[in-house]
Amino acid sequence: MSAAPAAPTTREHALELLGAMLRIRAFEDRCAQLYTEQKIRGFLHLYNGEEAIAVGVLGALGPADAIVATYREHGHALARGVPMGPLMAEMYGKRTGCSGGRGGSMHVFDVGRRLYGGNAIVGGGLPIAVGLALAEQYAARPGLAACFFGEGAVAEGEFHESLNLAALWKLPVLFVCENNRYAMGTALERSEAVTDIHAKAAAYGIRAAAVDGMDVLAVEAAARAEVAAIRDGAGPGFLECRTYRLRAHSMFDAQLYRDKAEVEAWRQRGPLIRFTTSCKATGLISEEDFQRLERAASEEVEAAVRFAEASEWEPVADLARHVYAERAP
Amino acid sequence: MSAAAAGAARLSYREALREGIRAALQADPRVFLMGEDIGRYGGCYAVTKGLLAEFGEQRIRDTPLSESAFVGAGIGAALGGLRPVVEIMTVNFSLLALDQIVNNAATLCHMSGGQCPVPLVIRMATGAGRQVAAQHSHSLEGWYAHIPGLRIVAPATIDDARWMLGAALACPDPVLIFEHVGLLNTEGEMRADGADLDHAAIRRPGRDLSLITYGGSLPKCLEAATRLAGEGVEPEVIDLRTLRPLDDALIFESVRRTHRALIVDEGWRSGGISAEIGLRIAEQAFYELDAPIARVCTAEVPIPYPKHLEDAALPGVEGIVEAARGLVARGG
Numbered sequence: 001m002s003a004a005p006a007a008p009t010t011r012e013h014a015l016e017l018l019g020a021m022l023r024i025r026a027f028e029d030r031c032a033q034l035y036t037e038q039k040i041r042g043f044l045h046l047y048n049g050e051e052a053i054a055v056g057v058l059g060a061l062g063p064a065d066a067i068v069a070t071y072r073e074h075g076h077a078l079a080r081g082v083p084m085g086p087l088m089a090e091m092y093g094k095r096t097g098c099s100g101g102r103g104g105s106m107h108v109f110d111v112g113r114r115l116y117g118g119n120a121i122v123g124g125g126l127p128i129a130v131g132l133a134l135a136e137q138y139a140a141r142p143g144l145a146a147c148f149f150g151e152g153a154v155a156e157g158e159f160h161e162s163l164n165l166a167a168l169w170k171l172p173v174l175f176v177c178e179n180n181r182y183a184m185g186t187a188l189e190r191s192e193a194v195t196d197i198h199a200k201a202a203a204y205g206i207r208a209a210a211v212d213g214m215d216v217l218a219v220e221a222a223a224r225a226e227v228a229a230i231r232d233g234a235g236p237g238f239l240e241c242r243t244y245r246l247r248a249h250s251m252f253d254a255q256l257y258r259d260k261a262e263v264e265a266w267r268q269r270g271p272l273i274r275f276t277t278s279c280k281a282t283g284l285i286s287e288e289d290f291q292r293l294e295r296a297a298s299e300e301v302e303a304a305v306r307f308a309e310a311s312e313w314e315p316v317a318d319l320a321r322h323v324y325a326e327r328a329p
Numbered sequence: 330m331s332a333a334a335a336g337a338a339r340l341s342y343r344e345a346l347r348e349g350i351r352a353a354l355q356a357d358p359r360v361f362l363m364g365e366d367i368g369r370y371g372g373c374y375a376v377t378k379g380l381l382a383e384f385g386e387q388r389i390r391d392t393p394l395s396e397s398a399f400v401g402a403g404i405g406a407a408l409g410g411l412r413p414v415v416e417i418m419t420v421n422f423s424l425l426a427l428d429q430i431v432n433n434a435a436t437l438c439h440m441s442g443g444q445c446p447v448p449l450v451i452r453m454a455t456g457a458g459r460q461v462a463a464q465h466s467h468s469l470e471g472w473y474a475h476i477p478g479l480r481i482v483a484p485a486t487i488d489d490a491r492w493m494l495g496a497a498l499a500c501p502d503p504v505l506i507f508e509h510v511g512l513l514n515t516e517g518e519m520r521a522d523g524a525d526l527d528h529a530a531i532r533r534p535g536r537d538l539s540l541i542t543y544g545g546s547l548p549k550c551l552e553a554a555t556r557l558a559g560e561g562v563e564p565e566v567i568d569l570r571t572l573r574p575l576d577d578a579l580i581f582e583s584v585r586r587t588h589r590a591l592i593v594d595e596g597w598r599s600g601g602i603s604a605e606i607g608l609r610i611a612e613q614a615f616y617e618l619d620a621p622i623a624r625v626c627t628a629e630v631p632i633p634y635p636k637h638l639e640d641a642a643l644p645g646v647e648g649i650v651e652a653a654r655g656l657v658a659r660g661g
Contacts, residue, residue, distance in 0.1 A: 100442020109441035116408055121432050127398045131405020138411055161398030322439045323477050325446030325501035
């Protein structure tokens with residue numbers, strides 16, 4: 001794993017990264033609460049602990065780049081700039097949601113921002129990202145496709161098929177493996193004979209590295225380097241971001257498969273604690289800054305909840321809309 | 330559809346498919362082909378022969394044997410603004426891409442609140458009759474017709490082989506085109522100058538019963554109809570052309586005139602498209618019927634290799650004629 005770069009950062013940059021991670025954390029914590037109040041139903045997968053990856057990688061992308069994420073994608077949507085109101089309305093299933101309420105937590109879309117979904121089939125998003133990248137290459141556009149997936153996807157055939165195809169055709173794809181060590185409840189070492197995931201990517205001839213996914217600066221630096229290489233025509237890149245999920249897999253998960261002590265140890269290494277501590281130590285940000293950002297995030301979340309609460313349900317008469325396209329795309 | 334110029338061209342179904350593909354590639358630079366052995370090899374069934382030399386590797390793309398990846402890449406490319414035409418060698422291989430077809434192509438538009446239509450065309454060979462046994466011979470288009478969000482078409486004529494692809498590419502939805510292997514060498518004149526994806530067609534008008542079929546069973550039904558006509562029975566032969574959406578209106582209209590319905594489907598009987606068609610007739614035209622709805626389908630076995638057993642498993646002209654006779658003898 002590459003060492004965390006002692007990247008000098010400006011105060012503005014530090015505030016931006018911290019603010020982005022705090023927004024995600026505040027959103028996710030509020031979602032958990034709304035779930036217990038039965039405002040949010042279905043499956044809810046929270047991103048607590050993994051914020052540095054979405055914030056670090058998406059910070060390295062441009063607006064023309066396409067994104068494919070998984071069912072644990074609220075953080076990616078927020079880091080991409082999806083407004084929090086429509087995102088929260090999607091959690092509720094309201095018509096003002098960013099997917100019109102049709103998708104819910106696992107299927108957040110915002111095509112205007114080139115976010116092509118939360119995909120809830122493990123591995124299912126990888127071929128789509130390959131195709132989005134093919135469209136960029138075919139049309140000689142400078143964009144790339146960033147594809148997020150968990151380490152569980154590595155066991156799927158689609159992972160291997162997609163990596164090979166992307167490498168074979170030198171497609172502009174940035175594969176980002178969010179290795180949080182557990183595929184639902186199955187530990188990586190209980191499902192993979194080779195647990196160094198980036199080594200599998202390297203076997204396909206893809207530039208691949210492992211990054212400390214709890215260090216937002218390390219993720220950002222690695223992503224920037226990869227994005228530059230991909231834009232230079234060097235073909236796909238692969239980042240294995242080693243991280244940890246601080247909450248349960250979903251709201252149905254009793255977490256029988258891991259120790260509380262393990263969770264606690266990772267909590268102390270969490271991306272927010274770590275970044276805040278180091279920024280305070282170097283004097284880049286103050287406790288006051290932190291409090292202000294946290295308050296702003298909390299206020300934004302409450303406004304989003306009010307927006308979602310006030311939004312209308314889609315009329316049942318519209319049930320069959322969008323099964324087929326209403327206009328030529 | 331107007332008839333084309335007087336000197337209508339005579340060509341094979343395979344050539345008609347190729348002409349459709351060539352025309353699509355010429356008409357729109359966003360159109361490209363992707364699939365196994367479509368380029369250098371010329372296509373497993375030679376449909377794409379010569380296209381690599383004409384259009385180059387950017388647009389005629391040989392893929393690895395990775396059905397899920399290249400079908401999914403087709404979805405992504407469609408989302409990215411291209412018009413991919415993906416070829417899957419046979420319907421049996423499409424099962425390796427079922428996740429992408431059913432979980433993504435069919436759902437993204439709805440799941441995204443209409444933001445992500447998927448204008449993807451997937452062509453695949455279907456059907457039996459070439460003694461290639463139980464992993465290359467099935468007719469699973471009825472399965473796919475079960476899925477909302479997909480459009481399922483089955484060209485059975487030279488005109489549809491030529492024109493359905495263009496219509497599919499003009500459609501913003503994922504369209505699956507099922508090309509029956511038994512039709513590839515059939516020949517005929519091209520008469521139409523276009524095709525739609527919404528309507529069934531009457532291929533032979535009649536009055537005594539409605540023979541409802543599609544794809545590779547159409548020539549069998551037409552032959553059966555000729556024989557029945559010799560016995561004084563005039564069947565009306567309906568080519569469904571599209572299995573989703575089903576053109577109910579034409580089916581009901583025909584049954585209201587003939588009062589008898591015989592469905593011929595190379596899919597299996599249990600849970601097949603023939604069951605769907607039959608029940609729709611029962612729901613909407615029950616009191617028009619003078620006899621129970623009847624079906625000729627494939628026997629409920631994986632398609633066997635030996636010719637005599639394969640023939641016995643599939644709908645055949647003799648079986649269709651017999652079923653029609655039985656139907657006409659009843660009621661009235």
